[in-house]
Amino acid sequence: MSLSTADVQKVARLARLAMNSTEIEAARTQLSGIFELIAEMQAVDTTGIEPMSHAQDLSQRLREDIVTETNQRELFQSIAPQVESGLYLVPQVIE
């Protein structure tokens, strides 16, 4: 399968990856090769087969709806790129 430049640009945008035209072209070639490999599985007849998402057929464990975590805001914010007054700072979104 061959991907178009527009396909790759769209995927890069969805994945929030900035790429220049050289990088887009390199990615297009490599991704096309990988999708050729992936194409091998698309011809398989899987009618009636249940998808398998997990090795063991487990049901989700539930617990009581009570607070179990302690507040560690200062510790967690000590490793953030930019914080102020206990808040994470990002560029202004709303004028």
Add this chain to the structure above:
Amino acid sequence: MINASLKQLSALLAEKKISSVELTQLYLDRIATHNPVYNAYITVDAKTSLAQALAADELLAGGGAQALTGIPIAQKDIFCAKGWRTTCGSKMLSDFIAPYDAHVIEQFNKAGCINLGKTNMDEFAMGSSNETSYFGPVRNPWNQKAVPGGSSGGAASAVAARLCAAATGTDTGGSIRQPAALCGITGIKPTYGTVSRYGMIAFASSLDQAGPMARSAEDCALMLNVMTGFDERDSTSLQRDKEDYTAKLHLPLAGLRIGLPKEFFAEGLSADVGSRVQEAIAEYKKLGATLVEISLPNTKLAVPVYYVLAPAEASSNLSRFDGVRYGYRAPEYTDLADMYEKSRSQGFGEEVKRRIMIGTYVLSHGYYDAYYLQAQKIRRLIAQDFTDAFKQCDIIMGPTSPSTAFNLGEKGDDPVQMYLSDIYTIAVNLAGLPGMSIPCGFGDNAMPVGLQIIGNYFEEAHMLNVAHQYQLATDWHSRAPQI
């Protein structure tokens, strides 16, 4: 001392023939000497390690010691360890100091083990050669020009070069077994759900599983005793009784039925690797095993299925790296979207970006059924192949990797060639089965060959028994590279 088994080290520590501080210092000195060449460790913190060793010595003196108390362990840099820089081999986390311990780290701390340092790895565990690490490639102790395998390449190199007593690894598509094979050591990936993934940086959550990498099956069994156990913080952690993985090591192998999948010995397997594996199987016959030819007809589909499922899960898991709460943020940006895009583009390496893009594509609108759902259906067919095979045999054997270690840079430009080097290991992760690799000789280029042992669900103790009996009869596992 550096060739002693964990059991021997444990006895030496108990008898006060050596202290944990002395043992830890011995390894720290070796790391200082050899790590500049092998680059097996990303972070070493001698002060912290020696403080842990001092505490272990107090436990040993006070009678509060457990089996591995005082033993220095190398931790893959994918496990968060409180106060330690935890990078996952990425620029994205190059300054990240973990604020908490992974379950695996907690377990080793409780056992009184020493964290000797954080080992190098492919970025976010994506790679089969350790060449995608932001911190540079790792070298194979058997030949400095060769790769150690990946993604747990630093761990494998450190164990082979005697830069630790034993190490931890993680395995999503072969990342414990393939580097173990390429560096001539023993490694086991347990049944999915056996070791908690809490605090283990996520790659593909339905496949990721941690396990030990060491110099023998017996060492791996002792390590697994520490690493396993139910943890409510991992939603896929299995609630099972605590098991002693050393309990079956001594059992004889008479009557063992070994299944040999014909697809594992077909085109694509190097002749020298094939010969060594056949010789190992002949040794098993001498030990009383019988051989059964089996078929895993969907083997060829494992790689394509994996390269849909793993990138899909990775693209979701790695969306958390946005430069806001932790990790790398680009120095310059115009607005929020630009900050996200620049931080991610600059923080992630090429292979990680490639896989995020594959994952984003296969999950995007209109493609979900054709890719993700189709891959999940074939995943069931692959798992069913194993279920059918285990009706005819007790254990499955074959090569771990189609060739011995290749040279640095040899497969760099072609991702597909690199992906195909995991052809024999990936299906085991898709099925969620336990798999291990043990050394079984050397190839034409004098590089180690790995024998893969695949067991049924929860058969780790039996697999370790099968590996241990071979290691009693042969000495491949005790060969050490001249470094």
